[in-house]
Amino acid sequence: MTASVSVVEPDITKLLDHLARQPALARRLGGARDQWSAREIGDGNVNLVFAVHGPAGAVCVKQAPPYVRAAGPSWPLTPQRVLFEHRALVEHRRHAGPYVPEPLHVDPKEHLLTVEYLEGHTVMRGGLTAGACYPHFAGQVARYLARTLFFTSDLALPAGRKRELVSLFEANTAMCQIMEDMVFTEVFLPHPRNRWTSPELDEDVERLQRDTELKLAVSRLKQRYLTSRDALLHGDLHTGSIMVSEDSLGVIDQEFACYGPMGFDLGTLLAHLLIAYFAAGARGPDRAGQQGWLLSTVEQVWDGFRTHFTELWRHHADGDGYPPALFTGAATAALEAERQRYLDELFTETLGFCGAEIIRRVVGFARPADFTTVTDPAHRAAAERRSLALARALTAAPTAYRSAADLTAAARNS
Amino acid sequence: MTASVSVVEPDITKLLDHLARQPALARRLGGARDQWSAREIGDGNVNLVFAVHGPAGAVCVKQAPPYVRAAGPSWPLTPQRVLFEHRALVEHRRHAGPYVPEPLHVDPKEHLLTVEYLEGHTVMRGGLTAGACYPHFAGQVARYLARTLFFTSDLALPAGRKRELVSLFEANTAMCQIMEDMVFTEVFLPHPRNRWTSPELDEDVERLQRDTELKLAVSRLKQRYLTSRDALLHGDLHTGSIMVSEDSLGVIDQEFACYGPMGFDLGTLLAHLLIAYFAAGARGPDRAGQQGWLLSTVEQVWDGFRTHFTELWRHHADGDGYPPALFTGAATAALEAERQRYLDELFTETLGFCGAEIIRRVVGFARPADFTTVTDPAHRAAAERRSLALARALTAAPTAYRSAADLTAAARNS
The missing domain is CATH 3.30.200.20 (Phosphorylase Kinase; domain 1)
Known part of the structure; x- marks a missing residue:
């Protein structure tokens, strides 16, 4: 737009x-x-x-x-x-x-x-569209995600303080409603706000809107968005909400903030890195280097997040969730295994939200500049179709992917 | 007490x-x-x-x-x-x-x-302890549960209204804290508030507090209680919160009300029916009839709830969850299958909470009159031990039970 x-x-x-x-x-x-x-x-x-x-x-x-x-x-x-x-x-x-x-x-x-004022920073999406790479980005954003999500969750906060925060953000209903409608609902129906590369993707969109298995998977994700109060989310963490310079990063535009499922922030960010990857492919072979960087960034964001989050949980478990006093002595190993199980589940959730975000950015109201600046409709449609294929697989069958490396392999093969 | x-x-x-x-x-x-x-x-x-x-x-x-x-x-x-x-x-x-x-x-x-004032009603727990049966109870409480949980959920409410209600109840932190501590934490630690039939159950309690697998399962349930905002719960739905007459029922004592996982209310109620069943067994063979009624009530409560809830979802899906507009024509059958999947998951969650509630009523601060009025400590301990065995199985491995009949069979064999 x-x-x-x-x-x-x-x-x-x-x-x-x-x-x-x-x-x-x-x-x-x-x-x-x-x-x-x-x-x-x-x-x-x-x-x-x-x-x-x-x-x-x-x-x-x-x-x-x-x-x-x-x-x-x-x-x-x-x-x-x-x-x-x-x-x-x-x-x-x-x-x-x-x-x-x-x-x-x-x-x-x-x-x-x-x-x-973030001196010397530009909006990341603009930089990506122009072909830039940001070597420090993955490490920094992984830390940002781990710390904002962990420290606002029941793993870090006493329940009373957490309930107080939930209550503060619960009134942000108008902004949440936009996500409820635009990410999980409108794109799966004929809706006047939807737009896509037409006529190239007309059949793809029709097929999408008839895909009952996908619509059930997306509705389950919507249910998670509506009912989970896991952590204080940014709520709209795409590459247009991130300012970057060569060596630093500032996350802006928190107006969609609410308590919700952690996978929503994680999935949104991965979605936009993958969108940038597919869009770069449509710009020609000289973007191969950036494409490689984007996929290794996808892996480093998830893997880095997972490492940081695990570390925080090991050393700052001051909340009411999983009381450390219950898992002392020999039980500490079992708690560590539980942390990894928790993060495996979070990865599955993340992939589901990632797919839903990609779909709504190809078919919905708010199409990203990554795609819209690809002027040749045939090239654009081809990139968008590859995005849709990956997204459909991620959302409908997220447990097929066990690691970030599985995810990037699927992106390469899509 | x-x-x-x-x-x-x-x-x-x-x-x-x-x-x-x-x-x-x-x-x-x-x-x-x-x-x-x-x-x-x-x-x-x-x-x-x-x-x-x-x-x-x-x-x-x-x-x-x-x-x-x-x-x-x-x-x-x-x-x-x-x-x-x-x-x-x-x-x-x-x-x-x-x-x-x-x-x-x-x-x-x-x-x-x-x-x-509920004329002619008595507290159900008192009636059960005295040997009474309430033939209309199961049908009525199943309806109560289905309607209170469905109509306060995202299946029935627009998201804005639901977030408003969540916010209203989020401040009930002091009461929620009692549940967070007493149901999910204190009984799994040596704690001054814990009490049990001693010395008969001393070893059982020690084993319980060393049971890492169980403590992980309970911590997962606590995490659900802390993070899920599925429906407006009664929050303490035991048989002491229910007034009964021969043909009617009034649910009282809503001071623990909060938005939480539906399985918490369902599991608490089933737990107290099972406690009444095991306690009746300790009172002698003349209670066999009441025991049979209690187990058939357990089945009728869950099966009735499931039937009502499904019906409400079919005909009153006015909320933002699972938008009916996405599932028209041939997709209605897929949505119906999803409802059954949703209820299967809710049954699993219910059994987990049911087990946790039984455990905290045998070992914790608030021991129910069903047990405490069994004066012979050996009989009481035997009934409590059977309860603990069932509870442990329900909470640690709830997916082993596919139906309410599986649950009552396990109670009979415990």
């Missing part, structure tokens, strides 16, 4: 007025108000985003209009979403500080959220 | 003053305040309960002291629990009216909850 909302001068004036009223923000920018400049930098589907520079520094301001930015006022959406984004930033930064920008201010009336 | 809290006259005076201040309650009692009489009728572990009679009618008033009634002030507990009980009564009565007493008034400052 290309944004169709134009930013007019009065918006910028209002924005600078807002910053001038907050002494801490004004100090960060430095100088006088007329030395500040703002420009719209957002390319997401949901909000407007401004970079504001002053003589001493910069901040990033998100403005949530009362509708979906990519659709315009015909699709209303509560601007309260910035409050949930702010809460999620606070909570995740507590555990994964280096990878989460600092929230500086939130204004619940004007629906403005000001966060640290 | 026998209650150790004495009720003094000033409490009664305060109670009647409270009722006199509520015009609707005063009207229901009729006459003048000095024509009203109150007596303590509670035998639960948690609250004080009074029946108040007037010339025109009666009401039941629950008072939540700021501690656990059965333990006294040394075990503090938030009196806010009456608010959650009130909310759960309202919500469950909406769906299972005939089986849930009408909530009449709640006072959040004095922590008093007034509900419909």
